[in-house]
Amino acid sequence: MNNLFIGLMSGTSMDGIDAALAEFGESSVSIVETVSHPYPPELRERLLSAIAKPVDQEIYDVTELDRATGTAFRDAALELLAIAGVDAREVAAIGSHGQTLRHLPNAEEPFSLQIGAPQTIADGTGVLTVGDFRSADIAAGGQGAPLAPYFHEWLMRSPGKTRCVLNIGGVANITVLNDEQATIGFDSGPGNSLMDVWIRKHKNMPFDRDGGWAAAGKVDQELLLQFLKEPYFALPPPKSTGFEHFNLAWVESHDIANVEPVDVQATLCRLSAATIAAAIKTCAAGATEVLICGGGVHNPVLRQEIATLLPDVAVDSTAAVGLDPDWVESVAFAWLAMRHLQGLPGNLPSVTGAREPVVLGRQFKPARGDTCLTLS
Secondary structure, three states: OOOEEEEEEOOOOOOEEEEEEEEEOOOOEEEEEEEEEEOOHHHHHHHHHHHHOHHHOOHHHHHHHHHHHHHHHHHHHHHHHHHHOOOHHHOOEEEEOOEEEEEEOOOOOOEEEEEOOHHHHHHHHOOOEEEOOOHHHHHOOOOOOOOHHHHHHHHHOOOOOOEEEEEEOOEEEEEEEOOOOOOEEEEEEEOOHHHHHHHHHHHOOOOOHHHHHHHHOOOOHHHHHHHHOOHHHHOOOOOOOOOOOOOHHHHHOOOOOOOOHHHHHHHHHHHHHHHHHHHHHHHOOOOOEEEEEOHHHHOHHHHHHHHHHOOOOEEEEHHHHOOOOOOHHHHHHHHHHHHHHHOOOOOOHHHHOOOOOOOOOEEEOOOOOOOOOOOO
8 A cells, every 4th residue: 555645624714725645755745746726716705704604504505615726626636637647546535624614522411513524535436435533532522633743743843852843824733742741732822823813804805825914013011912812722631713703803802992903913813923922932831943834934024023023932844854844734634544544543642632532534435446445
C-alpha cells in the first residue's frame, strides 16, 4: 500500500479549500503538491449566512449546503490530482475535515457539525474518503478539538526542548510539546476571525491584508481591558471555541460607540496577540521557540505583537522545521486519514479531555471501483 494521502481543510474564513497531497514516512512527511481551491462566491455567501444566522437555517438548506460544499471539496481534490499528475488509484485515502457550521462541545448534548458530503468526494474522485473526524472524540467525552496537536507531536516534538506550535486560523490554538509531560493543546481564543468580521463590515474586505488596517490604528487600552474580561480566556484547558462565541455580535457587545473603527481593528489585533501570549506563558513555561502556521503567519503586525509580548522566545514559522505553514492543517487531516486506515487513535486525551484515545473518522467508500480499506 502506498503512502500518498490527500488532506482537505477549510477554516472559519470560508474563502475556500486547502488541499494537500502528502507522502508519509515512518516519522516524516513530504508535501507533493498543494492547491487553494476557492469557494464559488454564491456558496461562500451562503456559508457565511449559515453561521451568522444559525436559527434561520432549515434542515433542507443545511442538507443542500452539505452537498454543494462536498462538490467544492471534490473539485479541490480533482484539481490537486490534475496539477500533481497523479492517478487517483495511487492515493490511499482522502482525509476531509469539511466546513464547520457549529462547534458546541459544552452544550447539554455536545456536538460539532462539519458539512462537506464525504460520499460526494469519494464518488467523484474514486478515492476512499475519511470524514467526520470530531464526533468520536466528543462521544468519548472530549472537546472534539483541536485535532492537529497529535500530528504536531508526531512530526515536531524535539528531544530536550519545549516547543510551542501556534496555529492562527480564525481561532488561535497552541500545542505544547515537551519531553517531560503529555502534549497539551487548546484554543486560546480569537486568531483572525474578529479582525476579519470587523474589516468585512467596515471596508467590505475579506481580511486585513498584511495587517495594514490594524497598523493604521491605535490600540484603545480601555476597550482592550473590556475584551480581556471575557471569561473564556480564564478557563483552564481542555477547551475549544469558535465563531458561535467570538463573532461580530461579541465585538459589538462591548463599549465601542466612541472608538474609531480603525482603532477597534488595532485593538482586536492586540487582543489576539495578548491572549495567545498569555496562553503560552501560562501553559508553555520554558518554551524556547514558537512555530506559527495558518493564515495568521502572513500578518506581520500580529506576528510582531506576539514576538514583542514573548521577548524571551524565538518566534518563527513551521518552515523552520521543514513544513510550509500554509499547509499544516490540511496535511494534518491527511495524516489523520492515515491513522484511521491503520486503526490507530487520532486524538490525544491530554488535549481534548476525552476519556481515552479513539480512532477518528468514518470511511466513505466510492460507489465505483475497488478501494483498499486497510493499511498493512
